[in-house]
Amino acid sequence: MYQDDNTYPHMDAENIQVTAAGNAGSEDRRQEIVLAAFGLIASKGVEGLRTRDVAAGAGMNIGTLYYYFSTKEKLIQGVVDYIVQHIAVVQDAGSEAAEKTPVEVLHQHLAHLTRMLIDTPEIFRVMGELILRSERDQAIYQILKQADDDWQQYLINVLVEGINQRLFRADLDPALTAHAMMSFFKGAMLQLCLQTEELERTVAQFEGWLLDRR
Amino acid sequence: MYQDDNTYPHMDAENIQVTAAGNAGSEDRRQEIVLAAFGLIASKGVEGLRTRDVAAGAGMNIGTLYYYFSTKEKLIQGVVDYIVQHIAVVQDAGSEAAEKTPVEVLHQHLAHLTRMLIDTPEIFRVMGELILRSERDQAIYQILKQADDDWQQYLINVLVEGINQRLFRADLDPALTAHAMMSFFKGAMLQLCLQTEELERTVAQFEGWLLDRR
Amino acid sequence: MYQDDNTYPHMDAENIQVTAAGNAGSEDRRQEIVLAAFGLIASKGVEGLRTRDVAAGAGMNIGTLYYYFSTKEKLIQGVVDYIVQHIAVVQDAGSEAAEKTPVEVLHQHLAHLTRMLIDTPEIFRVMGELILRSERDQAIYQILKQADDDWQQYLINVLVEGINQRLFRADLDPALTAHAMMSFFKGAMLQLCLQTEELERTVAQFEGWLLDRR
Amino acid sequence: MYQDDNTYPHMDAENIQVTAAGNAGSEDRRQEIVLAAFGLIASKGVEGLRTRDVAAGAGMNIGTLYYYFSTKEKLIQGVVDYIVQHIAVVQDAGSEAAEKTPVEVLHQHLAHLTRMLIDTPEIFRVMGELILRSERDQAIYQILKQADDDWQQYLINVLVEGINQRLFRADLDPALTAHAMMSFFKGAMLQLCLQTEELERTVAQFEGWLLDRR
DNA sequence: TATGAATGAGGATTCATTCAT
DNA sequence: TATGAATGAATCCTCATTCAT
Secondary structure, three states: OOOOOOOOOOOOHHHHHHHHHHHHHHHHHHHHHHHHHHHHHHHHOHHHOOHHHHHHHOOOOHHHHHHHOOOHHHHHHHHHHHHHHHHHHHHHHHHHOOOOOHHHHHHHHHHHHHHHHHHOHHHHHHHHHHHHHHOOOHHHHHHHHHHHHHHHHHHHHHHHHHHHOOOEOOOOOHHHHHHHHHHHHHHHOOOOOOOHHHHHHHHHHHHHHHEOOO | OOOOOOOOOOOOOOOHHHHHHHHHHHHHHHHHHHHHHHHHHHHHOHHHOOHHHHHHHOOOOHHHHHHHOOOHHHHHHHHHHHHHHHHHHHHHHHHHOOOOOHHHHHHHHHHHHHHHHHHOHHHHHHHHHHHHHHOOOHHHHHHHHHHHHHHHHHHHHHHHHHHHOOOEOOOOOHHHHHHHHHHHHHHHOOOOOOOHHHHHHHHHHHHHHHEOOO | OOOOOOOOOOOOOOOHHHHHHHHHHHHHHHHHHHHHHHHHHHHHOHHHOOHHHHHHHOOOOHHHHHHHOOOHHHHHHHHHHHHHHHHHHHHHHHHHOOOOOHHHHHHHHHHHHHHHHHHOHHHHHHHHHHHHHHOOOHHHHHHHHHHHHHHHHHHHHHHHHHHHOOOEOOOOOHHHHHHHHHHHHHHHOOOOOOOHHHHHHHHHHHHHHHEOOO | OOOOOOOOOOOOOOOHHHHHHHHHHHHHHHHHHHHHHHHHHHHHOHHHOOHHHHHHHOOOOHHHHHHHOOOHHHHHHHHHHHHHHHHHHHHHHHHHOOOOOHHHHHHHHHHHHHHHHHHOHHHHHHHHHHHHHHOOOHHHHHHHHHHHHHHHHHHHHHHHHHHHOOOEOOOOOHHHHHHHHHHHHHHHOOOOOOOHHHHHHHHHHHHHHHEOOO
């Protein structure tokens, strides 16, 4: 019996124990494979991804890999899932501290993204590869679209809250601003040579524009 | 004998007209090939690019294609060249009208890019593919980096001029702002679903932030 | 994973029997391929060797061939190995009978070579192809040089022994004589039309020159 | 009108002028091509011979090459012709000095070959390539066979003369000895590492065996 | 004679995927 | 679950040769 087809979707924290009993090892194995695939995409692009290399990277036989992912396509989707969840962590982290002002929340969010962009650019590079690929792969598109919508909604919420609290400019269009920020970050990963300081200051200037200055 | 290297030694500046007659066909042929390749990359990605398809698309034999581009790599570089020149036209066009104010020049530039993004998104999609690829291909990187530097310089010049004329805010950092705009546009092409109006309004809001409002 | 390199790490001296069971088939498969390649070289030359034909000759898929020999080059080296070992058998056979006189040993050796030259000229023809190729292929050169050195040493040993026993002429230079014999046999395979009797008598006359006649 | 098909065979000294008027340049052109081809075979083998490279080496267009040699095959035959004539010079040179003893004539002949083997091993290497190829190419076989027969006859004549003059051993079989010498030299070119001195001394020892020592 | 563009069959190699064990 | 041998379609590229000019 094969194991892909996304039959192991996002396990909620509550029922991990239940399934863990029978499939913890199995799920680990999948993780190893996905991680190996991720690393290869980061260094060689989706174009240079070879199932054999993935298997080797995960320390297993090619046949075994196909036991876990019946198709290369499915494997790539696995990577997409992995990345989406990895970046989605942001929002969760932000929601913990509810007592912060929207300005602080947004700043922290942008700072976090900036840090990732600098510290682990692979994630964004792989993300870029996958976004491009999503144009020709419905399954990937679905996942990314959902993540994108979630992100946008998160930004809009913060912005609206900030505007209501008169912290952000009153004439700010939340949707468009969210849109601008998302584009900016997606574009930042396509920047040919990314310099830490430049990026941070650009973001800072950007944040400045948003503030209500009267 | 072969025709890659992107160099046409026979064409000295002085006798372009003379030899152009003889090489015009040759150059046309290369163009046809590049266009066919461009179209295929747009629809299937660099990953899905097949030399045979390119040859077929250009209505020629596979051997003939290799007569013009000795390598798939070289062909892709040809596409990069094509795109870069295609987008670079913008600056030239802008420089014609010297009597416009920097605000108008910038607006026109951004409007032009916006239009392209909406009308011919393929160009940007292919651009995205190639930027990603440039990470692993020095030759492509060189070309794109040059184009990028040129673009940035152009933006900085316009911004500095505008600041000096007190049209843009005095606290604007030209380099960072140029950087922000470039990232924004690169990111816009990675936007999963791009809506015309949304894009235009986002750009407009962006332009608004730059103005000196006293 | 792949099987070239001519190394079989799993086969330690101690557990050859054990693993041999598992790898015997694998080794057989390689043999089949090498034999098919040998046959093709014999009839069409290295120049006319096509991996597809080899695969077909070995009754397997082209992909399978590449599973065993990751490169045409490696395959050719496999053929070199095969031939070298095949001819090297001579010396071993000779060492069995220690009670023979050097004259007899040498005679038997030369007779053996003569027989092979007549009965299985393909081996020598292929050998010739490979020697010529060794000029441009280090890997092949290494193998052939080793075999050549071994052969020369063997001849020298026999000659020295024979001289000491006063069976061969005292003024014989062992190294040069070995050299002469080796060149003669290599040249014999390049002879345009080789006649059995002529060859045998030439060898006989040659042997006569070596004897101590007082 | 094409020019191959061996329609320009060995022009005798006498009628060179006649044909030279109309075709000297043409013949030169063919020579250049053949020389270029020879050089390429020497360095890359017949296997590595590419008509394009030959044309480039001869400083001409590929189309032009095909004007002179309508086929790669024909071109190779041209090289065979060239080599055969080049080595055949030996005999002519020997026939000039008729007053020498057969021993001296043979010595000179062998010395000449030895020198060539050392000074211009390419010639022999190419010869080897071509001999091997002759197995599968009737046209080449014909040419080489003729040259070989001529060479053998020359050697036999010298040997017979020497035996009659009691300079060579009476029990020498001229045909077999000629055979031995020819094989030796052909084999010498297949020697993996040829050392000048070793070769000369081997030949000297060989010559010694032939002498009548009473 | 000379040029160089065009042809297309063919060749080495790759790689996702399957299957028997 | 795990292994590794097997498959074969697909891919990039080569090269002898032709042909219009």
